Every structure is written in C-alpha cells, then in structure tokens.
Amino acid sequence: MAKVRSAYFCQNCGYETPKWLGKCPSCAEWNTFVEEVIEKNIPSVVAFSTSSRNAKPQTLQSIEKQEHERIFLKDAELNRVLGGGLVPGSLILFGGEPGIGKSTLLLQLAVAETTLRVLYVSGEESEQQIKMRAERVGTLNQQCYILTETNIQNIFKQAEETNPELVVIDSIQTLYSTQIESSPGSISQVRECTAQLLRYAKQTGVPVFLIGHITKEGSLAGPKVLEHMVDAVLQFEGDRNHVYRLLRSMKNRFGSTNELGIYEMIGSGLRQVENPSEILITNTDNSLSGISIAATLEGIRPMLIEVQALVSTAAYGTPQRSSTGFDSKRLNMLLAVMEKRCGFKLGAKDVFLNIAGGIKVDDPAIDLAVVAAVLSSNIDLPIHNKTALSAEVGLSGEVRPVNRIDQRISEAEKLGFERIILSKYCKGIEQKNYKIKLVFCGKLDEVVKELFT
Numbered sequence: 001m002a003k004v005r006s007a008y009f010c011q012n013c014g015y016e017t018p019k020w021l022g023k024c025p026s027c028a029e030w031n032t033f034v035e036e037v038i039e040k041n042i043p044s045v046v047a048f049s050t051s052s053r054n055a056k057p058q059t060l061q062s063i064e065k066q067e068h069e070r071i072f073l074k075d076a077e078l079n080r081v082l083g084g085g086l087v088p089g090s091l092i093l094f095g096g097e098p099g100i101g102k103s104t105l106l107l108q109l110a111v112a113e114t115t116l117r118v119l120y121v122s123g124e125e126s127e128q129q130i131k132m133r134a135e136r137v138g139t140l141n142q143q144c145y146i147l148t149e150t151n152i153q154n155i156f157k158q159a160e161e162t163n164p165e166l167v168v169i170d171s172i173q174t175l176y177s178t179q180i181e182s183s184p185g186s187i188s189q190v191r192e193c194t195a196q197l198l199r200y201a202k203q204t205g206v207p208v209f210l211i212g213h214i215t216k217e218g219s220l221a222g223p224k225v226l227e228h229m230v231d232a233v234l235q236f237e238g239d240r241n242h243v244y245r246l247l248r249s250m251k252n253r254f255g256s257t258n259e260l261g262i263y264e265m266i267g268s269g270l271r272q273v274e275n276p277s278e279i280l281i282t283n284t285d286n287s288l289s290g291i292s293i294a295a296t297l298e299g300i301r302p303m304l305i306e307v308q309a310l311v312s313t314a315a316y317g318t319p320q321r322s323s324t325g326f327d328s329k330r331l332n333m334l335l336a337v338m339e340k341r342c343g344f345k346l347g348a349k350d351v352f353l354n355i356a357g358g359i360k361v362d363d364p365a366i367d368l369a370v371v372a373a374v375l376s377s378n379i380d381l382p383i384h385n386k387t388a389l390s391a392e393v394g395l396s397g398e399v400r401p402v403n404r405i406d407q408r409i410s411e412a413e414k415l416g417f418e419r420i421i422l423s424k425y426c427k428g429i430e431q432k433n434y435k436i437k438l439v440f441c442g443k444l445d446e447v448v449k450e451l452f453t
Contacts, residue, residue, distance in 0.1 A: 005037075006035050006036065006037050007035070007036060008020050008021070008033040008034065008035050008036075009033065009034060009036055009186075009187040009188060010024040010026065010027065010029065010032045010033055010187075011032045011033075011034055011187060012024065012027050012029045012032045012224060013026045013027040013029075013224045013225065014187055014191060014224065014225045015027070017033070020033050020035070021033055027224070034186075034187070036182040036186050036187060036188055037181045037182050070084055070085030070086060070087055070088075071085055071086040071087075071088065071116070071166075071207065072085045072086075073085065073086055073109060073112075073113065074109070074112040074113060075105075075108075075109055075112070075272065076272060076274070077247060077261030077262065077263065077272045077273075078105075078109065078247065078261060080259050080261055080299070080301070081234060081247050081248070081249050081259045081260070081261045082232065082234075082249070082252070082254070082255060083249075083252055083254050083255015083256060083259070084255060086166075086207050087207065087231070087254045088205045088206070088207060089201050089202050089204070089205040089206065089207060090201065090207045090208075090231040090232065090253075090254065091194075091197060091198050091201045091207075091208050091210065091229070091230045091231050091232075092207065092208070092209050092210065092230060092231060092232045092233075092234060093172075093210045093212050093220065093226065093227065093230040093232070093233045093234070094106065094209055094210060094211050094212065094234050094236065095211075095212045095213070095214050095220045095233065095234070095235050095236065096214065096235060096236030096237065097214060097236075097238075098213075100236050100237070100238055100245065101236060101238070101245055101263070101265060101270055102170075102211050102236050103122075103124075103125075103133075103170050103211060104133065104137060104269055104270060105236070105247075105263070105270050106120075106168050106170065106209055106211065107120065107130065107133055107134060107137060107168075108137045108138060108269050108270060109168075109209075110141065110144050110166075110168055111134050111137065111138045111139065111140060111141040111144055112138055112141070113141065113143070113144075113166065114141055114142070114143060115143075116143060116165045116166050117143045117145070117162070117163065117164045117165045117166070118141070118143060118144045118145065118164060118165070118166045118167075118168065119145050119147060119158070119159060119162055119164035119166070119167045119168070120144060120145065120146050120147070120168045120170070121147045121148075121149060121155055121167065121168065121169050121170065122146070122147070122148050122170045123148070123149065123150040123170065123171065123174030123175060123184075124170060124171060124174055125148070125170075126148055127146055127148055130146050130148075131146070136267075136268060136269065137268060137269035137270075138268075138269065145162050145164065150174050150175055150176055150184060151175075151176065151177075151178070152175050152176065152177045152193050152196055152197075153177070153178060155169075155175070156196070156200065159200070159206075164206060165206060166206065166207055166208075166209075167201075167206055167207070167208045167209070168208075168209045168211075169197065169208065169209065169210045169211065170211045171210070171211040171212060171213060172190060172193060172194060172197075172210045172211065172212050172226075173185040173190060173212065173213050175189070175190075175193040176189050176193070177189065177192050177193055177196065179192065180192050190226060191225060191226065194210070194226055194229055194230070195229065197210065198229055198230070210230070212226070220233070227250075227251060230251075231252075231253045231254065232249060232251060232252045232253065232254070232255075233249070233250040233251040233252075234247060234248070234249055234250070235247070235248045235249075235250050238265075238358070242357070242358040243264050243265045243266070244262060244263065244264055244265070244273070244279070244357060244358060244359070245262070245263040245264075245265055245270065246260060246261070246262060246263075246359060247260070247261035247262075247263065248260060248261075256299055256300075258298065258299040258300075259298070259299035259300070259301070260298035260299055260301065262276045264279075276301075276303050276357075277302075277303050277304040277305075277411060277415055278415070279357065280303065280304065280305045280306060280356055280357040280359070281293060281304055281305070281306050281356070281415075282306055282356065287382035287383070287384065287385055288382055289376045289377050289379075289380045289381055289382045289383075290308060290309045290310055290311070290373055290374075290376050290377030291306060291307070291308055291309075291373060291376070291382070291383065291385075292306075292307045292309075292369040292370075292372040292373040292376065292383050292387075292389060293305070293306060293307070293369065293385075293387065293388045293389065293412075293417070294306075294307050294361075294365065294366040294368070294369030294370075294388070294389055294390065295365065295388050295389070295390035295408035295409070295411060295412050295420065296361055296363040296365050296366050296390070296408070297363055297365070297403075297404060297407065297408065298363075302404075302407045302408050302410070302411035303411070304388060304411060304412060304415060304417075305355060305356065305357065305359070305361065305366075306355075306356035306357070307326075307353070307354075307355060307356075307366065307369045307370055307372075307373045308353070308354045308355075308356060308373065309351065309352065309353050309354075309370070309373035309374045309376070309377045310350075310351075310352040310353075310377055311346065311349050311350070311351050311352075311374060311377040311378040312349060312350050313348070313349055313350070314348055314349055314350050315350075319347070319348055319349055319350050319351070320350040320351070320352070321335070321350075321351055322351075322352045322353070323352075323353040323354070324353070324354045324355060325354065325355030325358070325359055325360045325361060326353055326355055326360075326361060326366070326370065327362065330367075331351070331353055331370065333395070334367060334370055334371055334374070334393060335351060335374070337371075337393060337394075337395060337397055337444070338371060338374065338375065338444070340397075341396065341397030341443075341444055341445075342375075342397065342444050342445060342448065344375065344378060346374070346378065349378070351374060353370065353373070353374070363402075364392040364402060365390045365391060365392060365402040365408070367391065367392050367393040368389040368390065368391040368392070368393055368399060368421065368447065369388075369389040369390075371393055371444065371447070372389055372447065372451060375448060375451075375452075376451075376452075379452065381452050383451055384418075384419075384451075386416070386417050386418040386419070387417065387418070387419050387420070387421065387451070388412040388417045388419075388420040388421070389420065389421045389447075390402060390405065390408045390409075390412075390420060390421070390422060391421070391422055391423045391441075392423075393444065397443055397444045397445075398442060398443060398444075399422075399423045399424070399425075399441050399442055399443060399444065399446075399447060400423055400425065401422070401423040401425045401426045401427070402423075405422060405426050405429060406428075406429065408420075409422075409429070409434055409436060409438070410434075412436060413434055413435055413436040417436055418436065418437060419436060419437035419438070419439055420436055420437075420438060420439065421439045421441060421447060421450060421451075422438060422439065422440055422441070423440065423441065423442070424440035424441060424442045425442070426440070
C-alpha cells in the first residue's frame with residue numbers, strides 16, 4: 001500500500017508547500033492554502049500513457065509540417081470565437097457563471113454535429129436528464145454518445161472503445177483520478193485530470209471541451225496553471241436580466257482573442273445572433289434626447305450599438321458618475337474634455353451612461369457617441385435617429401480617426417443610416433464610394449454644430 005501524506009496547495013496558482021502559509025510565495029495572495037491528501041508514490045500505470053518511443057531533438061528544417069484542416073462546426077458564432085473553426089487535438093476550457101448556459105451550449109453543439117462522433121461526458125447529470133435537455137434544444141444525434149462517469153480511467157477506457165471525434169467534459173471539477181487520494185474538485189485532482197486529458201487530445205488529435213466552474217470573484221476555479229495548460233479559454237458572459245449571452249475568448253493559441261459571439265437565450269436553447277446591430281438598437285419612431293448610435297468593432301465584426309445618457313441636476317452635494325458597459329474612468333475623462341474644451345458646465349450634474357443590450361465595449365471609437373449622448377441629454381435635444389458616430393476623442397478636444405473605418409461605414413449604410421460623423425483625418429475615405437453621407441469633423445465644436453443646429 002502506497003504511503004499517504006498531506007500537503008498544502010494554493011487555490012489560486014497551485015503552489016505546493018508542506019505546511020500552511022498565510023501568504024503564497026508564488027502569487028502573493030493571502031489565505032489561499034488548503035490541505036489535501038496526496039500519495040507519496042505514484043503508480044507506474046497511468047490513465048493515458050505516452051508512447052514508448054524516446055523523443056529526440058530535431059531542427060526546425062527537419063520537422064515535417066502536417067496540414068490539419070480545422071473542423072467547421074454548425075455553430076458559426078463558436079467558429080468565429082475559436083478563430084475560424086476547431087483545431088484537431090486542441091484542449092478548450094469553457095467557463096461561466098452557474099446557470100448562464102454552458103452545458104446547454106455544448107450539448108446543443110453535440111446533438112447538432114451529425115457528421116462527427118461525439119462523446120458527451122457528464123459528472124453532474126444522469127442519462128435521463130441529459131436526454132430531456134437534448135430533446136428540448138434540438139433533434140437527437142445518432143452519432144452522440146452520452147457517458148455519466150467521473151472516473152478519468154473509465155472515461156479513457158470508454159473513449160478507446162467509442163473512438164470519438166469530439167469529446168465534451170461537463171465538468172472538469174467533477175472528475176477524479178485514482179492516482180490522487182484527494183477528493184474531486186481539489187487542486188491536485190483538477191490539475192492531474194486536465195494533464196491526462198491534454199495528453200489524450202495531443203496524441204489522438206481529438207479536440208476536447210472542458211466545462212469549468214468559476215469562483216465568486218469571477219475567475220475560473222482551480223489553479224491558475226489550468227489556464228496555461230489548455231489551448232483556448234472561452235468565457236460565457238451575460239446578465240440574467242437580459243436574454244443575450246456573450247462568448248469571449250480570453251486566450252487562444254490558434255486565433256485572435258478579440259472576437260465576440262452573441263447568443264439569445266430562448267425556450268429551445270441558445271439561438272445564434274447573426275446581426276447583433278439590429279438587436280442592439282431600439283427601433284422607435286420618436287426621437288429621444290440622450291441617445292446616440294456608435295459604429296464599433298468587436299474583433300472583425302462591425303456592430304452598431306445604442307449609447308444612452310442621462311444628465312440631471314445633482315440632488316446631493318457630490319454629483320454621481322455611473323456607467324454600465326463603459327469604463328467609468330474614461331467617462332470622467334470625456335466629461336472633463338467637454339467642460340474644458342466645449343464650455344459645458346457638467347461639474348455639478350449627475351451623469352449616468354448605459355450601453356444598451358447589456359454588453360461591454362472598450363473600443364475607443366465609441367468616445368464620440370458618448371460625448372454626443374451626454375450633450376444631447378444635457379441640452380434636452382434629440383439626435384437624428386439616422387445618424388451614427390465613430391471616432392475617438394482626444395484630451396485637447398480633437399476628433400481622432402479609428403482603424404478599419406470602411407467596415408464601420410458599410411455597416412451603418414447597410415442598416416439604413418443616412419449619415420455618419422467621422423474624423424476629418426481619416427485617410428482613403430471618399431464620399432463617392434458610399435451612398436451614406438460622410439460628415440468629417442476635426443474638433444468637438446464642429447460635432448456640436450453638426451448635431452444640434
């Protein structure tokens with residue numbers, strides 16, 4: 001019988017120490033050490049062993065490049081976030097808050113891929129519960145195999161018999177390996193099970209999705225080394241008060257991390273939103289003050305979003321500054337620019353800003369729309385609802401150009417907007433190439449005259 005000993009592990013980074021410490025020497029976090037029971041001697045038989053050949057160093061010129069085509073999934077939004085499809089042999093960590101729709105999205109993916117043999121492993125639900133959800137989200141796939149198991153050794157044994165082309169693990173915190181004596185969900189168990197799944201994915205070329213829980217702070221549960229081991233980390237975000245869910249890439253070895261996937265939560269599952277501009281703009285005939293439309297970009301996808309602002313007289317001594325979906329520090333900077341460069345007295349007024357649809361935007365091209373919405377609410381004059389704005393605002397009050405302005409103009413033109421306000425320093429943009437009217441401004445004063453006169 002193997003000798004058993006206990007050690008202390010940092011819940012944040014996985015640092016191991018034989019005694020409890022208040023502060024982690026590795027990540028400098030306080031009160032993160034927990035005691036776990038581990039084995040002294042690891043058995044020689046592992047769940048998924050590496051090949052018996054000895055690896056030898058090779059030069060870059062001698063390595064033969066193998067062309068692996070990406071697997072294009074039925075989910076176009078997921079394809080976009082992954083960088084153009086699923087890379088064979090990749091390990092993808094999928095995180096999000098409880099009840100946000102992680103299991104629903106991946107089960108929906110499993111039953112939709114009729115051309116792939118999919119193994120869906122669940123450690124949280126029974127076969128009957130999974131079938132009930134599968135019938136709700138779509139048709140039953142004859143190529144989808146359901147396995148309710150938490151032992152990693154049994155999972156590999158069933159995977160060897162089934163020979164899947166895609167594996168989904170729900171969730172990594174429920175798995176355990178007999179090589180580790182600690183309970184499922186512990187630091188050592190999560191790290192060991194992920195390492196074995198990583199070896200399985202790389203040697204067989206089968207892509208693996210891992211569903212991971214998150215902590216109350218919003219970060220992925222488990223050691224930080226877990227995010228370093230996987231090829232991609234996807235974050236599923238959303239507000240329970242809104243029906244829209246956002247899929248972002250926090251890490252991607254095979255593509256960009258700037259892409260965004262948008263889904264709508266309906267009774268039959270998650271529906272892909274192909275044109276987010278139409279859902280993020282309120283279709284009203286009445287012009288209201290404090291509303292402007294910004295032409296922004298999320299990765300390679302152009303979007304038009306609605307910026308809402310409310311300016312009112314401060315009821316208390318200190319005026320309030322509140323923003324939802326926009327950086328509050330940048331809002332304070334823009335308010336200071338408006339007061340200094342344009343002469344608007346906003347220091348004694350409450351300013352509230354909201355990005356419609358519950359999304360978060362960090363594109364600097366939204367600056368001009370934020371300024372326009374605040375000024376519209378301040379003077380209580382509406383902006384024409386067929387006017388879009390796309391430019392960055394500098395500290396001296398100048399209207400600065402932004403990148404890929406042609407895509408922003410084309411998106412506004414496609415949605416029926418009549419004019420778009422841009423920086424006059426944009427290069428290579430000519431009116432003859434577009435049907436929409438292009439208005440070029442160099443200072444905020446020119447923008448104010450264009451909007452409100």
